[in-house]
Amino acid sequence: MAVTAGQLSDNDILYGYLPEYLDGELPSTIAPKYEQLLQTAGKESVLEEFQSLRGRLQLSMQSYYLRDREQSELAALVQDPRVKATVENVKIAELERGVAVSTMVRRVAMVVFVVGLGVAAYWQFGKTSDNTFKPLEYLGYEALALEEASRERLNLPSHETKEVSQYLANYPGLDFKPRMLRNVPASWELEGATVIDYEVAKVVVVMYDHRTSKNNEKIIHFSFAGRLSDLPRSEPGNMRGLIYQTYASNDQNMIAWQSAPNVVSMLVGRRSADELAEIAVAGHNN
Structure with missing residues (x-):
């Protein structure tokens, strides 16, 4: 059964409708009474305290999220066995490709090292610092x-x-x-x-x-x-x-x-x- 504003206590009305009041969405039927309650309770202190707490709540909520690893662990609990097998096969194929290219990587490692030394020398002595403002x-x-x-x-x-x-x-x-x-x-x-x-x-x-x-x-x-x-x-x-x-x-x-x-x-x-x-x-x- 729905509860009307007339069935609420003054305290319930004052604090229950604070968000609507701040957002300009307060029902016109209770606006006069609400202003009176707000003035009686100390308008400035009530609004300042509520706004401060709402801002802190928003900041706190931003820290509650799932990282990629946690999402993967949750997905694994309900994943179809066939899908899981497919994923494992893909990982095996990727590992095989990694082994195949490792030999090539070793062969060019020395070349990369020499080129890296040249680039480092250029950035250190031939180019001014490229610091950017962040x-x-x-x-x-x-x-x-x-x-x-x-x-x-x-x-x-x-x-x-x-x-x-x-x-x-x-x-x-x-x-x-x-x-x-x-x-x-x-x-x-x-x-x-x-x-x-x-x-x-x-x-x-x-x-x-x-x-x-x-x-x-x-x-x-x-x-x-x-x-x-x-x-x-x-x-x-x-x-x-x-x-x-x-x-x-x-x-x-x-x-x-x-x-x-x-x-x-x-x-x-x-x-x-x-x-x-x-x-x-x-x-x-x-």
């Missing part, structure tokens, strides 16, 4: 390090937007104009900025700290010269006109977007990708 790898690590020791890694610890903006505008050697997120939600406080000078790229870093977070939650805004198409392709998102790409690790969510014709911005934190996109959109409405 934003996802580099900046994912930097975000974790900044979370752990922000004060030690920020060149300019400051809560003043104007001071940080002037510091970045006057930083020597930047080949792009960094853009700050100016209108971030009031629950986030500017903590400071720095510039990471890699051999192949300079990266502007601006950090924000959550004012009421119990676990020292932060978001980090990275900016660097480049194009969004240089990053690995991912499923694109669209938050009120802001086109972005989403990435994730076991610890963080990341969104990246083209903040200027030759500038890529990346926002990294433990909130969900949609929440990071909301912050990015608010920060650009200045």
Whole structure:
């Protein structure tokens, strides 16, 4: 038997309809009562706690998947004997081919070794280093390090937007104009900025700290010269006109977007990708 909203307690309504409220899908029949309940319970604290927990849940769920080996072991439990025999025959044939070519491999090994020495010498002495900037790898690590020791890694610890903006505008050697997120939600406080000078790229870093977070939650805004198409392709998102790409690790969510014709911005934190996109959109409405 279906349960109507009238049969639910105030607590059930408040927490049971939170996802619909945040996604703008709250039924109109309970909207007035829901707003009243939310205000009574403390709207800001309830929403902040729920969003933080939802982001952490999404990150945790991403670590639960089956590797190829585990999938193969599961398949073996239900595999038809004829199919299994066919697979084994294929493996035997592959092994025979491997033995057949091993003799040829040994014969050319010396030639390959000599060629390898020549190539190594060319790359070492005849060609300059071809290091490439890998934003996802580099900046994912930097975000974790900044979370752990922000004060030690920020060149300019400051809560003043104007001071940080002037510091970045006057930083020597930047080949792009960094853009700050100016209108971030009031629950986030500017903590400071720095510039990471890699051999192949300079990266502007601006950090924000959550004012009421119990676990020292932060978001980090990275900016660097480049194009969004240089990053690995991912499923694109669209938050009120802001086109972005989403990435994730076991610890963080990341969104990246083209903040200027030759500038890529990346926002990294433990909130969900949609929440990071909301912050990015608010920060650009200045």
